Amino acid sequence: MIIVLLGPPGAGKGTQADKLSAKLGIPKVATGDVLRAAVRDGTKRGREAKSYMDRGDLVPDSVILGILQDVMTSPAAAKGAILDGAVRTVPQAEGLAAMLKEIGKKVDKVLLFDVEDDELVNRLSTRTVCEGCQTPYMGREPGSTCEKCGGRLVRRKDDEPEAVRNRLDVYRKQTSPVIGWYGDHKMPVLRIEADAPVDTVTSRALKALGK
């Protein structure tokens, strides 16, 4: 099963992708995580992406479609994937659909996590993430230790107020049209009210998926 997760920054896509991955037994593919790892490793892809990410802008579609091509044709994605933030523009939705068609697959479900802007800003301004495994935390100071892998918790550069404002703006202008695109292509977007405790949101998502 291939599931696309949509939603504004801070809506909980990463948090829910981990939960759904564990429940459904299919891997999570988070383009943000792949790009941050590339930046950390200083690869060509990472050098190309860094300045876009620091400002909260989208990296070019060609970079994202390159990542999706690598991942979706790999054996790890044979049973499907949960695509966390991997589709943020209409050309990315079109490119993914074409790429999947070539290997006899398609997007099966699209989930949209819905949260008010005030709550998004609140979540992002207090978030820390593990610099190793990327797990996000609320209410934990930078420099603390990750419970999952023992890595160090840090603040993300794009969680600074100016970058957060830009990310919300970019979401409205460039990513919202993706919702209509899926609707137009007979792929109804399943809207999840996501301003609720994490486990409640997971239950809502599983119900929407018919699980």
Ligand code: AP5
């Ligand atoms: P990415 O890392 O994907 O950032 P994002 O989409 O802005 O999403 P976030 O990670 O900020 O939020 P999230 O929705 O995953 O929420 P989370 O679970 O962490 O992308 C970063 C950058 O990479 C982009 O800006 C862009 O430059 C580039 N990029 C990536 N993909 C791209 C693409 N396809 N095209 C172009 N560029 C791309 O939760 C947030 C916080 O809230 C956490 O602290 C969490 O603990 C907490 N939380 C989660 N759920 C709840 C809840 N129910 N109640 C209370 N708190 C909660």
